[in-house]
Amino acid sequence: MRFQFALALVATMIAAPAMAQDGAGEPRWSFAIHGGAGTIERASMTPEQETEYRAALDAALTAGEDILRDGGSALEAVTAAITRLEDDPKFNAGRGAVFTWDGTIEHDAALMDGRDRASGAVTGTSTVRHPILLAQEVMRDGRHVFLSGAGAETFADRTDLERVPNAWFRTESRLRSLERLKAEQLSAIDVDYKYGTVGAVALDLEGNMAAGTSTGGLTGKRWGRIGDAPVIGAGTYADNRSCAVSATGAGEYFIRVGVAQEICTRLRIIGGDDGTVAHTLTPQGQVALAPREALDLEMAQDVADDVLAEVEELGGDGGVILVTPAGDAIFSFNTPGMYRARSTSAGVREVAIYGEGD
Secondary structure, rough: OOOHHHHHHHHOOOOOOOOOOOOOOOOEEEEEEEEEEEOHHHHOOHHHHHHHHHHHHEEEEHHHHHHHHHOOOOOHHHHEEEEEEHOOOOOOOOHHOOOOOOOOOOOEEEEEEOOOOEEEEEEEEOEEEOHHHHHHHHHHHHHHEEHHHHHHHHHOOOOOOOOOOOHOOOOOHHHHHHHHHHHHHOHHHHHHHHEEOOOOOOOOOOOOOOEEEEEEEEEEEOOOOOOOOOOOOOOEEEEOOEEEEEEOHHHHHHHHOOHHHHHHHHHHHHOOOOEEEEEEOOOOOOEEEEHHHHHHHHHHHHHHHHHHOOOOOOOHOOOEEEEEOOOOOEEEOOOOEEEEEEEEOOOOEEEHHHHHHO
């Protein structure tokens, strides 16, 4: 793997002369979103359903990319996309969230700013229409990072965020999933076929990154179960020095691996702390260095794939989206499909559902 090669190079970086570099060039932006990963196959979806999912992803992508193109912040782009997905009952977040074992709906969400790693997260909320905006309020307040249940609801009382009855989030398809799970003694995976968590990551024209994730968790979850989505470092992480990541998948495994921060940390190690990355070897066997922005697409893809391979080795599956300082927007998943979309100032624009090649 190129990741292992890069680590070997880092050991000799201090003694190696840096190569002369041109200017950083035009500012760039990049953006990616996801709407869950799992057993998402063409054969199990009608053409009408596929069209609806693609349109929903496209609308959320457009909301974020328009902000970034016009010079808006990464945080604004992330929250704009996620609030749209939270209002769409096709996804397991906000209005489309799954039911708990007790027949209620509970939301989890997290938001992180890559500039200073400011973070806000909430879990077990039940009346806030847009949980990602409550996570943003926790981050803005700054006294805490992670609020739960009744405490998070009390904190929400101090904000101007829109509140709705818990029944407002109810959808009949999610209720049928809970009823089937109980009647047939199934697992959440058996009735959901996918992890419908939503998320977004962005790099703005100022070079700042952000990540956000929002979910309803697992159908039939009990005992206040919390997955990876609201856990900073597991399902959500952003650091201007390396990347921004949002994850979706088997939360217990993503927590154990610390997926989101693990990806960013590996990329930061490759980059070092002096603003350069180990890029290649010169014909004389010396390490050639390049600006951190030169961390290339293939290397970042390898890192994401390697971390997901660790999740798979433990028995978990799912996917991630990430953006890098170089302006790349990357997908990695080990499931048959992942609802996803990406756009960059370099002209990349893609909406996809199924596996490689879509």
